[in-house]
Amino acid sequence: MSLGVVLVLALLLLIFPVYGYDPLDPTGNITIKWDVIQSDPDHKIRVSIFNYQLFRHVEQPGWKLRWSWHGKEVIWDMRGAETTEQGDCSAVRGSPHCCEKEPVIVDLLPGVPYNMQTANCCKGGVLTSMTQDPGKYGASFEMGIGSASDDGSGPRIPENFTLGIPGYTCGQPFPVPPSKFSVDKGRRKTQAVATWDVICTYSQYRASSSPTCCVSLSAFYSKTIVPCSICSCGCQGQLAANQCVKRGEVPPVLQLDNNEPPKPVLECTQHMCPIQVHWHVKQSYTQYWRVKMTIRNFNYVRNYSQWNLVVLHPNLRSVTQVFSFNYKPLDQYGDINDTGMFYGIQYYNDMLLQAGESGVVQSELLLHKDAGIFSFKEGWMFPRRISFNGHECVVPPSDEYPMLPNTSQFLAPSILTIIVFSLLLILAIFL
Numbered sequence: 001m002s003l004g005v006v007l008v009l010a011l012l013l014l015i016f017p018v019y020g021y022d023p024l025d026p027t028g029n030i031t032i033k034w035d036v037i038q039s040d041p042d043h044k045i046r047v048s049i050f051n052y053q054l055f056r057h058v059e060q061p062g063w064k065l066r067w068s069w070h071g072k073e074v075i076w077d078m079r080g081a082e083t084t085e086q087g088d089c090s091a092v093r094g095s096p097h098c099c100e101k102e103p104v105i106v107d108l109l110p111g112v113p114y115n116m117q118t119a120n121c122c123k124g125g126v127l128t129s130m131t132q133d134p135g136k137y138g139a140s141f142e143m144g145i146g147s148a149s150d151d152g153s154g155p156r157i158p159e160n161f162t163l164g165i166p167g168y169t170c171g172q173p174f175p176v177p178p179s180k181f182s183v184d185k186g187r188r189k190t191q192a193v194a195t196w197d198v199i200c201t202y203s204q205y206r207a208s209s210s211p212t213c214c215v216s217l218s219a220f221y222s223k224t225i226v227p228c229s230i231c232s233c234g235c236q237g238q239l240a241a242n243q244c245v246k247r248g249e250v251p252p253v254l255q256l257d258n259n260e261p262p263k264p265v266l267e268c269t270q271h272m273c274p275i276q277v278h279w280h281v282k283q284s285y286t287q288y289w290r291v292k293m294t295i296r297n298f299n300y301v302r303n304y305s306q307w308n309l310v311v312l313h314p315n316l317r318s319v320t321q322v323f324s325f326n327y328k329p330l331d332q333y334g335d336i337n338d339t340g341m342f343y344g345i346q347y348y349n350d351m352l353l354q355a356g357e358s359g360v361v362q363s364e365l366l367l368h369k370d371a372g373i374f375s376f377k378e379g380w381m382f383p384r385r386i387s388f389n390g391h392e393c394v395v396p397p398s399d400e401y402p403m404l405p406n407t408s409q410f411l412a413p414s415i416l417t418i419i420v421f422s423l424l425l426i427l428a429i430f431l
């Protein structure tokens with residue numbers, strides 16, 4: 001890849017960190033698939049939601065799918081999910097599952113009775129990213145639909161889909177080649193009558209106006225610990241929403257509602273971020289250097305399951321060992337191997353517990369010192385970008401980075417001295 005392309009990409013990273021397009025996951029999307037399994041005499045539909053994103057996942061309370069029917073369609077029955085309201089079915093004979101013009105569908109919780117399930121259902125609306133758990137990034141439900149009008153036209157695919165997760169917008173459905181389903185252990189394939197896709201994309205800009213994560217830095221060669229910048233995510237006491245709990249005080253007891261994410265109750269800090277990532281340059285060996293990463297949760301009412309951290313650093317192309325996190329490189333641009341994803345090890349640290357519990361996970365990272373790029377200077381050892389669960393973290397300004405104990409200042413006079421000496425020498429010779 002040419003230097004020009006690299007520069008353009010670097011520029012893109014600088015200019016577009018918060019808008020719709022994410023250069024770290026350019027094709028990332030959530031795809032809703034609408035498969036017409038049977039259209040005569042009954043309409044049987046399978047709806048699937050696939051999270052085709054490298055690192056963003058759908059957390060609790062999960063997706064809440066919504067669409068608008070064109071006419072008087074009704075949902076007769078549903079398996080693997082349910083609508084939140086039945087709606088007014090007084091004009092319909094029988095007992096449909098839902099008669100709303102804009103039904104809202106939620107996933108069922110794990111462990112519901114077998115007769116309410118379908119294949120790949122019932123995850124409480126939670127979807128992992130493609131990278132983290134390839135088995136859990138999709139969900140499906142089935143329904144029988146019909147049209148309440150008597151004009152004989154069958155039900156049509158609805159429009160205006162939304163996922164009910166902040167930051168996502170969905171396009172309109174468009175037809176794609178029919179899906180194929182493998183049956184009899186893959187020996188036979190069946191086919192949908194027709195298939196439509198709806199593509200939903202994420203934008204941090206639309207998701208929330210203020211950041212939720214910040215980065216602090218330190219290094220073995222410096223006494224300075226660079227804290228998260230003041231007011232990175234909010235300022236203490238400025239808004240009623242920014243009330244916080246002083247360390248050691250007991251947080252208020254909260255009523256947890258399964259349908260709404262609880263409002264954050266933060267420990268008081270200067271940065272007021274729920275998440276702080278600390279990057280400590282721990283040691284330097286002849287061939288390698290070592291970093292310690294610590295993620296701390298300051299929210300008293302939130303556990304982060306399946307958390308992940310995406311880091312951009314030029315030395316990630318030479319990761320030698322990651323001690324207590326999983327690591328996967330995210331090579332979006334072929335040979336620029338500078339971005340990677342860290343996430344917890346199952347049953348060990350894949351859950352970042354709430355503040356007050358042990359709300360900390362940490363790991364060390366061993367990197368090879370590549371000749372030509374490794375440097376102690378100008379904060380090279382610190383990450384260029386970090387995001388937590390796909391949310392960009394606020395990094396301190398680079399002029400605050402821990403500096404080497406003044407080697408450069410020793411160097412400058414010594415070069416000057418050499419030049420002055422040489423000049424004097426030359427003068428001495430010529431005179």
Ligand SMILES: *[C@@H]1O[C@H](CO)[C@@H](O)[C@H](O)[C@H]1NC(C)=O
Nearest residue numbers: 026027028029030031052199
């Ligand atoms: C959505 O993601 C899939 C899987 O990565 C990809 O094939 C497709 O091109 C993406 N669609 C868009 C519109 O980005």
Ligand SMILES: *[C@@H]1O[C@H](CO)[C@@H](O)[C@H](O)[C@H]1NC(C)=O
Nearest residue numbers: 067068069070071158159160
């Ligand atoms: C979808 O939304 C558009 C714009 O709000 C609206 O004009 C249209 O009627 C909606 N479609 C349906 C089927 O309700």
Ligand SMILES: *[C@@H]1O[C@H](CO)[C@@H](O)[C@H](O)[C@H]1NC(C)=O
Nearest residue numbers: 256300301302303353354357
């Ligand atoms: C977080 O997890 C701990 C331990 O499993 C549990 O006691 C606590 O209730 C959980 N908190 C929330 C907000 O779910």
Ligand SMILES: *[C@@H]1O[C@H](CO)[C@@H](O)[C@H](O)[C@H]1NC(C)=O
Nearest residue numbers: 316317318319329334335337
């Ligand atoms: C990128 O890094 C990964 C692991 O660190 C390595 O397996 C892969 O070969 C690297 N790719 C390139 C092009 O250097």
